Amino acid sequence: MNLADRLRAAAERFGGRTVLTLDGAVLGYRALEVMSARVGALLRRRGIRPGDRVAVMLPNVPEFAVVYYGVLRIGAVVVPLDPLLKRREIAAYLVHCGARLVIAWHACAEAVEAGTAGTGADYLFVEPGEFRRLLRGVPPEHDVPATADGATAVILYSAGTTGRPKGIELTHGNLAGNAATVARMHALGVDDVVLGALPLYHAFGQTCVLNATVQAGARVTLLPRFEAGRALEVVRRDGVTVFQGVPAMFVALLDQPGVSDLSLLRLCVSGGAALPLDVLRAYEARVGRPIIEGYGLSETSPVAASNRGGPGRRPGSIGRPVRDVEMRVVDDAGREVRCGEVGEIVVRGPNVMKGYWNDPEATAEALRDGWFHTGDLGRADGDGFFFLVGRRREVIIRAGRTVYPREVEEVLYEHPAVRQAAVVGVPHPELGEEVAAYVAARAPVDAAELRAFVKERVAAYKYPRRVWFVEEIPTTPTGKILKRALAPPPAARPG
Template identity: 80%
Template sequence: MNLADRLHAAAERLTGRAVITLDEAEITYDGLELMSARVASLLLLRGIGVGDRVAVMLPNVPEFAVVYYGILRIGAVVVPLDPLLKRREIAAYVGDCGARLLIAWHALAETAEAGTSGTGADCFFVVPEEFRRLLRGVESEHEIVQRAGDDTAVIHYTSGTTGRPKGIELTHANLVSNATTVARMHALGVDDVVLGALPLYHAFGQTCSLNATVHAGARLTLLPRFEPGRALEVIRRDGVTVFQGVPTMYIALLDHLGVSDLSLLRLCVSGGAALPLDVLRAYETRFDCLIMEGYGLSETSPSAATNRAGHGRRPGSIGWPIKDVEMRVVDEFGREVPCGHVGEIVIRGPNVMKGYWNNPAATAEAIRDGWFHTGDLGRVDDDGFFFVVGRRRDVIIRGGRTVYPREVEEVLHEHPAVRHAAVVGVPHPELGEEVAAVVVLRAPVEADDLRAFVRERMAAYKYPRHISFADELPLSPTGKILKHAIALPLDATAPPTRRR
């Protein structure tokens, strides 16, 4: 098999139909097939072959798909990198995977060259018109190199900020299986238009937007940078039917003055982080728009569980495991815990990564007895619905009592003045940790009022003693709140601590 086979099959039956658009720019299925075949020829001329790693640092532009499928076509391995990376990060990732080549957007040339200096990797820069002229002068490589299902197709790097970077090896079988399942679950078809607002270098955008769209024969309309007003314009202009996003995108749309009618959308999918229940309910009541919340990690290709329509949906839940995937909630010894009890979510199935690139110790720690240990804490109810309560490393132990940040964040989000909230633990000399919150507001409110609001709705040991306000929270390029990057000014917003 080869993931590029999916494009080839779609191109044969959908000649002339658009697969990717960006404003006025358009690539058809047969056009994408031909251009990627010519990229394959360019790579072969450069001596790139089966198993070689090729790093890709491109924004959400049609050329991403051209390069992506061209690399896969010759049996090489795609290493997608965030276009916002700096020199030192590029050097770490390119050096770790031993990439032969870095294909980067022309505007990133200076940073890309500095990052690859000393790594042994060459650079190739994509300038749209020049790139197309170059491809027109190259004979296409029609053969798609067939690979074993467990051969590596893509290496995604973890977003960790310390220690050695970990490359997540996803195989052709991982990605084909996950894209096929996502397309089937979302009932994607040739009449669908998917909004490509998720970064294509990330597993969520790559599998659920690009690969699932190609598999289904639908169209992907790209948005290089998410901005709510621009997203609404593209949804209306291009007749978008499927919106896949992260919670920060849904919150931004909800707060935008121009949002009034989302009836074009037949499906909204949220992933990447927990969606506040208050936001989910607002979409239902204001726009009659149901959001299907799912769950996964880059290590699971990424989709692992999702809500379904009708009785397969439970607000606040991540739903059930997807087809052929098993999930359990276990204790520290790997034993399954009873329904309703909190433990670590573990996953087994065709979506689970091959391992971490050249890091057998990390692989052995993550995959034990065939189960991938996610590091996420969750519970499952009597009907089989899974709920995530937080990351294991984010749990706050206050005076011996466990506080799950997500639970407190949900209550904060219920306050009409709160736009975003992040709850973290801070050191305390007597209690070990104290509960702190950083809040982004949509309307003025006092810290004491927020404290009282939460205290009325939760046990006394859970409410945040420290409340700080910020204009914005640090976000990853995929919209996740980066709790490790939050600055916590502990000031007069905290009342005197009394042990409870």
């Protein structure tokens, strides 16, 4: 099974129906299939063989899908990279995975030319008009060779929130199965229009937007860069019915005066990071549509758990495991903890990665005992719903007492002046660690007020003694707060 077979099957079923739009640009299923077959033929001409790594450095444009399926259909491996990467970052990734070729957006030319120097990788730039002319001169090769389910399809370099990036190997079986699960779970159909605001170079965007849409015969309307006002315009203009986003997107939409006018939406899905409960409530009150919160990591392709509609939804939880996936909460010895107790979330199922590229030690550590150890702390209730508490590495130990940052962040988000919040532990000579908070405010507020607000709602040892005000809290493209990038900045306003 090759993931590109899903596109070929969709092209046979849906032919001229539209699969991708970007403002005035329109691409149909059949056209996408033919163009990707031309890309496959072009790559073969350039000596790319099954198993070779091809870096793809494209924003959310139709050409991403053309190249993505073109690489996959010849058995090569897609290595999606953020188009904003700089020379040193590009070089590091290319050397690590041994990429033969980089296919990059024309605006990235300078960084890519510098980044490929000395790596042995060639490059090809995509400028829409010229790229299409190039492909027209290449006869399409429609054959998709048989590919084992366990063959690597994609290597994702997740920036992570705490440590060095790793190359996550996802197989054709991982990605195709997870996309089918998402399409089925969200009842995606041919009349759906999905907003393509999530980065397609990340697992969330690839699986839940691109591959699930192709699986269902629906349409994606692309948004190369998320801006809340622009997203609202596209939702209204193109009749978007499914909006899948990260918490930062929902926070940004709440600041838009027109957010309540989204009557066409039938489904809103949040993932990529924990959604503050207060943000969920505020959004649902204004929009009148529930947010279905899910959970996963790049290593789980990415969806591992999700709420469902109606009685299958529990606000504040990440839901239950999706089809064919198992989840447990375990202690440090790998033993399942009692209901309601906090431990590490572990996952087992066909969505779990093959491993970390060329890193057998990290792979063995992550996949020990037959389960993928997520590093996320959580708990499960008696009905099988899971709740995130935080990252294991982010837990704060203050004077021997455990503080889970997310619990404090949830309280901060309840304050009407708080737009973003991140709670971290900072060194303390007597207590070991002290609780500190970074806050991006939407209205005037001082640190003393925030400290008092939190102190009224949590145990005395949990409230943040230190508060720093910043304009924006750094996040990954999928909305996770980059806590490793948080240090008391000189420009921050202390409180």
